Amino acid sequence: MADGNSNHGNSNQADLPCSSPVDLSVTLGRLQLKNPVLVASGTFGYAREMESLVDLSRLGGILPKTITAEPRAGNAPWRTVETASGMLNAIGLDNDGIEAFLANHLPYLASLDSSLIVSIAGRTQQEFVSLLAQLSEQEAIDGVELNISCPNVSGGVDFGTDPALCERLVTVCRQACCLPIIAKLTPNVTSIPQMAKAAEAGGCDVISLINTCQGMAIDWRRRRPLLGNVMGGLSGPAIKPIALRAVYQAAQATRTPIIGIGGIATLDDVMEFFVAGASAVQLGTVNFYNPAGSMTILDGLPAALAEAGASRVADVVGTLETR
Amino acid sequence: MLANGKIRLTVAYLVKPNFPMTNFSTHNPLAAAHYADAARQYAVTVQENVPLARDTYRLRLHCPDLACQILPGQFLMVRLAGSDDPMLGRPFALYDTVLGPTGRPVGIDVVYLVIGKMTGRLAQCEPGSRLTLWGPLGNGFSTEPVEHLVMVAGGIGQTPFLALGRQFTGQRVYGQRRRSESPAARVTLCYGVRSESYLAGVSEFQQAGIEVRISSDDGSVGRHGLVTEVLEEVLAEPPAATQSSSPPPTLRAIACCGPEPMLQSVARMAHQHQVPCQVSLETPMACGIGICFSCVVRVVQPDGSWDYKRTCVDGPVFDAEKIAWE
Ligand SMILES: Cc1cc2nc3c(=O)[nH]c(=O)nc-3n(C[C@H](O)[C@H](O)[C@H](O)COP(=O)(O)OP(=O)(O)OC[C@H]3O[C@@H](n4cnc5c(N)ncnc54)[C@H](O)[C@@H]3O)c2cc1C
Ligand SMILES: Cc1cc2nc3c(=O)[nH]c(=O)nc-3n(C[C@H](O)[C@H](O)[C@H](O)COP(=O)(O)O)c2cc1C
Ligand code: FES
Numbered sequence: 001m002a003d004g005n006s007n008h009g010n011s012n013q014a015d016l017p018c019s020s021p022v023d024l025s026v027t028l029g030r031l032q033l034k035n036p037v038l039v040a041s042g043t044f045g046y047a048r049e050m051e052s053l054v055d056l057s058r059l060g061g062i063l064p065k066t067i068t069a070e071p072r073a074g075n076a077p078w079r080t081v082e083t084a085s086g087m088l089n090a091i092g093l094d095n096d097g098i099e100a101f102l103a104n105h106l107p108y109l110a111s112l113d114s115s116l117i118v119s120i121a122g123r124t125q126q127e128f129v130s131l132l133a134q135l136s137e138q139e140a141i142d143g144v145e146l147n148i149s150c151p152n153v154s155g156g157v158d159f160g161t162d163p164a165l166c167e168r169l170v171t172v173c174r175q176a177c178c179l180p181i182i183a184k185l186t187p188n189v190t191s192i193p194q195m196a197k198a199a200e201a202g203g204c205d206v207i208s209l210i211n212t213c214q215g216m217a218i219d220w221r222r223r224r225p226l227l228g229n230v231m232g233g234l235s236g237p238a239i240k241p242i243a244l245r246a247v248y249q250a251a252q253a254t255r256t257p258i259i260g261i262g263g264i265a266t267l268d269d270v271m272e273f274f275v276a277g278a279s280a281v282q283l284g285t286v287n288f289y290n291p292a293g294s295m296t297i298l299d300g301l302p303a304a305l306a307e308a309g310a311s312r313v314a315d316v317v318g319t320l321e322t323r
Numbered sequence: 324m325l326a327n328g329k330i331r332l333t334v335a336y337l338v339k340p341n342f343p344m345t346n347f348s349t350h351n352p353l354a355a356a357h358y359a360d361a362a363r364q365y366a367v368t369v370q371e372n373v374p375l376a377r378d379t380y381r382l383r384l385h386c387p388d389l390a391c392q393i394l395p396g397q398f399l400m401v402r403l404a405g406s407d408d409p410m411l412g413r414p415f416a417l418y419d420t421v422l423g424p425t426g427r428p429v430g431i432d433v434v435y436l437v438i439g440k441m442t443g444r445l446a447q448c449e450p451g452s453r454l455t456l457w458g459p460l461g462n463g464f465s466t467e468p469v470e471h472l473v474m475v476a477g478g479i480g481q482t483p484f485l486a487l488g489r490q491f492t493g494q495r496v497y498g499q500r501r502r503s504e505s506p507a508a509r510v511t512l513c514y515g516v517r518s519e520s521y522l523a524g525v526s527e528f529q530q531a532g533i534e535v536r537i538s539s540d541d542g543s544v545g546r547h548g549l550v551t552e553v554l555e556e557v558l559a560e561p562p563a564a565t566q567s568s569s570p571p572p573t574l575r576a577i578a579c580c581g582p583e584p585m586l587q588s589v590a591r592m593a594h595q596h597q598v599p600c601q602v603s604l605e606t607p608m609a610c611g612i613g614i615c616f617s618c619v620v621r622v623v624q625p626d627g628s629w630d631y632k633r634t635c636v637d638g639p640v641f642d643a644e645k646i647a648w649e
Contacts, residue, residue, distance in 0.1 A: 045614035049636065052362050053457065053612065065616070073631055080609045080617035082411050087609060091616045094631060236410060265407075288610035289402060289411050291457055292364045 022302040023312040026060070026280050028257040029205030031143045031180040033115050035060035036280035036313050037270070037298055040261055041119035041145060041184075042066060042091065043235075043284040046105040047112065053291040058298055060280060061115040064105060066147045068120070069127050071097035076228035081217045086238030086263070087285060088215050090229035093121060098134055110140030117182065121147040125172055132177040144179050146170065146204075149186030149211035160186040160211075163198035170202025182259065185209040185250070187239075192246045193253035200254040207250055208259035208282065210243045236285040237263040244276050251277025251318050265293060267300040271308065277318040361392050362457050362612060366404060369452040370430060372445070376523035378437040379479070380446055383421060383430055384454065390420045390428035392459050394498045395486035396578075396603055396640045399458030400611040401433070403444055412457070413441045414608045414635070416483040416580075418524075420497065434523060436479040460611045461639045464578055464601055466490070466500070468571035471509045471562035473598075474533075475554055475589050477581020478521065481514055483603055485527055487578060488512065492532035505571060508563035511536060515550025515585070519543040550581075551588045558596050573599065579643070580605070590643035600643035606634040621647035 024035035038061035039047075046064045047056055056062065074094025081088045095101070098120075109116050118141050122128040128146065135141055148159035148166060159169045170183055183199035185192070187210040199207050212233025217226040225231075243262020250258055260278030264270060265286040273281050286293045310316045371383035389399065400412035421430035437446050448454070464487050472491045474484040489495040493506030511534045516522050518541045528535050537545025538553045546553055554577075562574045579589045580603040593600030606618040613636035622632040622645050629647035632638070 042616075043614060045612075045616075049613035052360055053364055074616065074619070077619060078607065078617075079619065080607070080615065082409060082609075085407060085410060087411065089609075089615070089617065094616050094619070237407065288615050290364075290455070291362075291610070291612060 021311065022305045024060075024301060024305075026313050028259070028279055029180055031115075031117075031182075031205055033060040033280060035298065035301070036274075037294055037301065038115075038117070038259065038280060038282045039063060039287060039294060040282035040284035041147065043287045046109065048105075048108050050287070050291065054295055057113040059114045059294060061117050061142070062109065062112065063117045063119050063145055063282065064101075064109060065095055066093055066119040066121045067095050067098050067101045067131070068093055069098055069122060069131055071095065071100065078226060078228050081226045081232070083215070083217060083234065084238060086234050086236030087288075088217055088227060088232040088234055089212065090227045090232035092229060098131055102134070102138070106138060106140060110138075115142040116140055117143040117145050119145040119147050119184070125169055128169060128173055129176045132173055132179075136177040136179060141179060143182060143205070144173075144177070145182040145184050145208060146173060147184050147211070149184050149188075149209075160195070161189050163194050166195060167198040167202040170199050170204050174203040180205040182206040182208050184211055184261075185246075186211045187242055187246050187262075188214050192249040196250035196254045196256070200256045204256060206257050206259055207254065208261055209250060210239070210246045210262045213239050213242060235263070237265055239263045240269060244272060247273055247278050248276040248320065265290065267297050267304050270297055270301065271304050271316070274313060274316045275318070275320050277320070279313065279317050362460055363388065364455065364457040365389060367454050367456055369448050369450055369454060371450060372448050372452075375434060377520035378446075379521065379523045380435055380437070381418065381524075382433045382435065382445060382448070384433065384456070385430045386456070387423075387427070387429045389456075389458055390431050392498055393417045393420065393431060394459065394463035394500075395490050396463035396483050397459040397461045398611070398639065399431075399433075399456050399460060400608070401441070401445070402455045403441075403448075404453035404455045406444075409440045409444070411609050412455075412611060414460070414605075414611050414639075416603070417459075417486050418482050419486045419489070420495070434479070434482045436521075457611065461635060462637075464603070464640050465576075467573060467576070468505045469507050469573045469576040470567060470570045471511070471575045472507045473511050473513065473554065473557055473575060473577045475513045475550060475577060475579040475581070475585075477515050477550055477585040478517065480579075480581030480585075480603075480605070481512070481524065483580055484512055484533075484578070485524060485531060488528060488533040489531045494531055505567070508565070508567045508570070510534065511557055513538070513550050513553040513557060514545075515539070515553070515581070516544070517541065549588075550585065551592060554589060554592060558592070558598065577601070577643075578640075579603070583648075586643070586646075587648045590646065590648070593643055601640050602643045602646065603640045604634050604638055604646075606639070608635050611635045621649070623647050 026036045041063040075092030120131045183204040215234040240263030247260040257279045259280045260273035261282040367384045367386045402412040415433040418432040418434040420428040423429035491507040515538045577600040586602045608618040609615045618634040619631035621629040
């Protein structure tokens with residue numbers, strides 16, 4: 001390293017690109033990303049909306065809004081409510097279905113110089129499999145994320161809470177397509193380690209977590225729920241401690257690479273997730289209230305890694321010392 | 324081919340087609356493109372924050388870039404810099420641009436009513452306070468020429484209409500446009516308030532050449548009653564006292580902003596009178612840029628069914644006939 005402070009681990013200087021002292025690229029199973037900062041599904045639209053606010057080509061990966069086999073209108077408003085340091089949402093997987101996605105959104109996403117990971121949800125195993133069949137044909141797609149954790153849709157959620165169903169689904173999906181597979185887990189379970197092990201046993205390349213935490217908001221004067229769907233998912237800084245805990249537990253329980261999600265808003269947050277055991281992160285709610293936040297994080301990441309004595313991300317991943 | 328093996332497509336076809344600006348009534352002829360194509364995030368300084376009426380303030384922000392682009396009916400998202408409480412930004416319409424010594428826009432005015440957390444915090448902002456904002460957002464009102472533009476405002480729904488009125492009286496130019504060749508012969512604001520103390524900016528509207536017709540719920544100012552009653556009167560009058568030499572094909576059009584029941588009544592009246600009507604919706608928003616899908620409204624589809632559309636990118640201005648009112 002140019003500044004000569006690379007005495008950490010056995011980092012191989014020959015691996016480093018000569019222009020940058022810190023290598024931001026990460027390898028998650030079969031998934032290779034140019035950097036570990038991704039944007040989370042459902043919090044970045046179909047990316048084109050962000051074109052003028054963010055240099056999309058700098059992102060390590062883009063996850064467009066979850067797609068389903070058939071178009072879904074989504075839930076009735078109100079769909080979001082701000083809560084202390086966070087927000088509740090019950091969007092209800094509003095999307096135009098896979099056909100419309102392939103026709104209207106994929107060409108643009110494919111034109112971007114950033115990895116594309118498509119998030120899918122199905123009510124049945126068969127639905128997941130047929131979605132994968134359609135996606136496998138698309139060269140532009142670098143990976144898929146199985147959204148088995150959306151709290152706003154009945155039917156699909158069992159895959160995320162029942163370990164046996166989860167393992168079976170991942171196994172079948174793995175057989176159905178050759179793309180790298182990310183299993184996105186919900187925090188709304190008794191045992192994160194059990195679910196993470198199930199996803200790993202099914203053969204996923206990566207585990208991402210967490211999706212939103214189930215919650216509610218009430219107007220007591222009108223005795224009405226604030227969300228049209230009554231219950232929704234909590235996201236934002238409020239859930240960061242829950243997410244850190246979940247990432248830590250999953251990292252302890254498995255050897256599968258992990259993408260940390262939940263309340264990440266600053267560079268410090270990102271570094272905390274690395275130390276807890278995440279090899280990459282997804283930014284969610286922060287995109288809503290600080291649209292250029294991903295760029296600020298990317299700007300500071302090399303220096304933060306260098307400060308930690310790391311020459312690549314892997315050097316800090318899972319380095320938490322608990323005693 | 325790009326380094327990652329993907330083919331870069333030309334962007335030409337990706338740009339959503341601009342609606343032909345032909346007929347005021349059959350389209351919602353978007354003034355801007357669908358998405359937040361020109362939006363940028365800015366750190367700005369509060370220059371002024373002055374009371375205009377009861378619980379109503381005018382915030383003046385220094386932001387030349389944004390001021391040069393933003394159009395009447397477009398909005399911006401505002402957040403307190405360095406504070407995560409409230410966490411989400413809040414949408415506010417362009418009230419007007421502020422011109423610098425050379426006549427170029429250097430700032431923007433936002434007028435807001437204190438109703439909750441963010442607006443309460445904003446009311447306490449001193450000059451010099453820092454805000455984060457992103458914009459310009461949304462489509463904005465149609466610029467289709469019209470003989471008589473009738474703007475209908477309920478309460479704080481008046482905020483988009485100073486700029487729109489000025490554009491149509493030919494007093495000011497917004498965005499990268501050229502000055503309108505054919506200003507409207509008449510611009511009227513029907514302005515309904517709860518009570519006189521909430522009346523804001525009337526002299527500014529009048530100075531802009533806008534005829535102001537007021538109603539109040541309690542009769543303390545203007546007509547005692549609903550703004551729709553004022554609108555009914557206006558629609559019964561001829562569009563303009565003296566018709567322009569070559570009047571545009573659209574003699575009268577309505578632009579409306581306010582609480583939803585009012586929008587719905589105005590839409591119904593416009594339909595009865597066969598007057599084209601645009602409504603600007605104030606749906607609660609979390610991002611303002613189209614990425615969260617929380618700001619949806621039911622929009623009529625070509626096949627007659629409805630689908631949820633995002634107010635922030637497909638609106639906030641819609642053809643009233645296209646809204647499937649609840
Ligand atoms: C395009 C657009 C332009 C606007 N322009 C202006 C403007 O120029 N001037 C202006 O004063 N206002 C404008 N508004 C409205 C403005 O955004 C709100 O008044 C503002 O967000 C209030 O923020 P707050 O934190 O003060 O209130 P909050 O504390 O957020 O809430 C105030 C009230 O809103 C209700 N509320 C909260 N969350 C929701 C939800 N999810 N759905 C429905 N209701 C909810 C609450 O019950 C409460 O009564 C505009 C809105 C839009 C969409
Ligand atoms: C409005 C909204 C919509 C979301 N939609 C999806 C979705 O379609 N698919 C999905 O896998 N996760 C979805 N999520 C969850 C996020 O991807 C993320 O897991 C969660 O919000 C936690 O991260 P955060 O706190 O950084 O937002 C959504 C979250 C929000 C706030
Ligand atoms: S406010 Fe987020 S999509 Fe409209």
